[in-house]
Amino acid sequence: MIHHVRIPQDRIGVLIGNKGLVKSDIEKKSGSTITVDSIEGVVQIEGVVGGDPLKTLRVAEMVKAIGRGFSPENAFVLLYDDLLLFEVISLSHLTPKTLNRVKGRVIGRNGKTRLVIENLAEVKISVYGKTISLIGYSHNIKAAYDAISMLIQGSPHSAVYSSLDRKRRAEEEEQEQEQAEW
Numbered sequence: 032m033i034h035h036v037r038i039p040q041d042r043i044g045v046l047i048g049n050k051g052l053v054k055s056d057i058e059k060k061s062g063s064t065i066t067v068d069s070i071e072g073v074v075q076i077e078g079v080v081g082g083d084p085l086k087t088l089r090v091a092e093m094v095k096a097i098g099r100g101f102s103p104e105n106a107f108v109l110l111y112d113d114l115l116l117f118e119v120i121s122l123s124h125l126t127p128k129t130l131n132r133v134k135g136r137v138i139g140r141n142g143k144t145r146l147v148i149e150n151l152a153e154v155k156i157s158v159y160g161k162t163i164s165l166i167g168y169s170h171n172i173k174a175a176y177d178a179i180s181m182l183i184q185g186s187p188h189s190a191v192y193s194s195l196d197r198k199r200r201a202e203e204e205e206q207e208q209e210q211a212e213w
Contacts, residue, residue, distance in 0.1 A: 032084045034076045034091040038098025039160070043069050046097050053103045061090045061110060074098075085113070092117045096166060100159025105166060108155075118172050120163040120179060134158050136182045144188060148178050151195040174198045 038046065047054045047067060054065055062082050066075040074094050078087030089110050096106040096117050109115055122130055138145050138158055145156050152175035154167030163179055165172050174195060181191045 032078045032087050034087060036074045036076065036091050036094045036098065037072055038074060038094065040069070040072050042098045042100070043067060043072065045103065046074065046094060048103065056103075057090060057093065057107075057110075060107075061086050063087055063090045065090070065094075086110075089113070095119075096157075096164065099162055099164040100157035101155065101164065101166065105155045105157075109166065114168055115166060116169055116172055118165045118176065120165070120176065121161065122163065122183075123161045125161075130161060133183050134163075136188075137163055137179055139188070144182070144191075147192055148175055148195065151192070151199055152178065170202070 045053070048056070054067070057063070058065055062079045063086065064077045066077070068074075076087055076090050076094065078084060078090075093106045093109045096109060097103060099119060109117055122133060125133060136144065137148075137156075139147070145158070148154070149156050152167065153171045154165050154175045156175065157164045165175050167175065177198075178191045178195050181194065182188070
């Protein structure tokens with residue numbers, strides 16, 4: 032099975048890595064063959080014949096994540112855990128001035144807002160170009176997505192933090208109740 036993924040020119044070096052280490056590491060751990068067209072920005076991922084086709088899909092997701100600004104270390108988790116998802120929020124509909132304001136609100140001063148959302152929602156966040164990307168479990172991505180949507184709509188940071196904290200506490204209580212039932 033062959034997949035083609037387009038990534039930005041400035042992320043090709045990150046995908047290949049120093050002396051090709053990242054690319055070869057992906058190939059080794061996934062059993063896939065990766066061909067990078069650095070002129071067009073197209074990455075071809077070819078799975079092993081008779082191999083796991085889902086692994087090839089996970090490698091394609093991983094390459095997309097690297098292309099959307101994640102470090103290879105953060106993107107590698109997609110290869111190991113089938114329950115992790117990669118989600119992209121497009122901001123291309125925003126004007127340049129609004130885009131910069133929204134990106135600033137999501138990142139926060141010295142990256143504080145991004146870190147708080149990452150910690151409370153237990154996701155990884157990358158703000159790159161006209162997108163905000165998330166890696167995490169489905170329920171965690173939903174919480175982070177809602178928080179980011181609130182920030183985009185102009186909600187105060189404190190309201191976003193308390194909303195995330197409430198969701199996290201409700202989830203913890205739910206897990207405690209499930210454990211108590213067993």
